[in-house]
Amino acid sequence: MAVIDHPEKTELKQKDPCVFEIIVSVMPELKIGDCQNLKISHQPVxxxxxxxxxxxxxxxxxxAEFKEVQQPAQKGNRLEISLTATDEKNMPVAKLTTQNHPLILGETKILKTLETNLIGMLPKEKKSFQSKLDHLPQDSTLTNQVFNFEVTLNKVEEMILPEVxxxxxxxxxxxxxxxxxxxxxxxxxxxxxxxxxxxxxxxxxxxxxxxxITEGEIPLVLVEQELQEMQARLAHELEHQGMQLETYLTQQNLSWEALKRKWQPQAEREVKIGLIFEELLKKEPALPTETEIQAQIKLLSTGTHKKQPDFKKDSPAYLKLIRQMRLQKIVNTLLEK
CATH class of the missing domain: 1.10.10 (Arc Repressor Mutant, subunit A)
Incomplete structure (x- = not known):
């Protein structure tokens, strides 16, 4: 019996002799169906x-080189624009306002209507239009709103591609x-x-x-742990973008509990996948050889400038690598069926 968390309940039932009742979550027993007959499709490459x-x-x-031209803007030109935006209440929207912004006409993802209006414009010309955003950034406050835009075309440059x-x-x-x-x-x-x-x-x-093909109950404690890890990863990513998790949740109009409910299916899936592979590892005890391990370490360090972990024998990174190699062998074997 593998205990996976602190006891949920500890109660003294009897003093003489001493008897305790302890309730704990344990690792579930999963029943995995017949893996050997799985048919995984192939698509031609x-x-x-x-x-x-x-x-x-x-x-x-x-x-490419760019040459400034005095002609109507067309797809493939590099443009420099200034853009202002107001909402339905005619209030300025700072996140959609920019000055001297460069773009390649035909490659805009956020506002396709902008491209439609820019085509045919002359340098120094201004134009007003209304639109929603086509590709929304991570900000729900901009969702499903119609904005009033004014664009000024500052510069048109022709793209000159080099010969091969x-x-x-x-x-x-x-x-x-x-x-x-x-x-x-x-x-x-x-x-x-x-x-x-x-x-x-x-x-x-x-x-x-x-x-x-797998049956078995997933302990809620493992799902909760996965949700906490998902939260930590999101907070780490946001920190690199200069944003706090609380600010993100406010912008998304979400509470942490609401985000957990949204993530719950994915967390349950990740936990179940992890448990499945733990079961499969028990059936595949063979370890990679030292030669195979060193070859994988060399492969990981080739063609990258990222700092690699210390793969000293029996270090955490070394043991984690062995586990990953064992898992990949299991996956490869099942894919070859």
């Missing part, structure tokens, strides 16, 4: 020539590739990205399948 061309054009944009020359290839890759070799490199890069995405998709499908 390929890279089209048009995708290679699109990727190449995005690389060209990173080294040997010099360009050398600059973006650091290698002396021919155009054909460069396109092959891009194709392989995109293909590997798609393979990784397909693997992630299949892993999610596998987890969903495991959840469906």
């Amino acid at each position: 390929e890279t089209k020539e048009s995708e290679v061309e699109d990727y190449l054009n995005e690389l060209r944009k990173t080294l 020359s040997p010099e360009f290839i050398q600059k973006v890759t650091g290698q002396s590739f021919s155009l054909e070799q460069f396109q092959t490199e891009i194709k392989n890069l995109l293909l590997n990205q798609k393979k990784e995405q397909e693997l992630r998709r299949r892993e999610i499908e596998l987890i969903d399948a495991l959840l469906k």
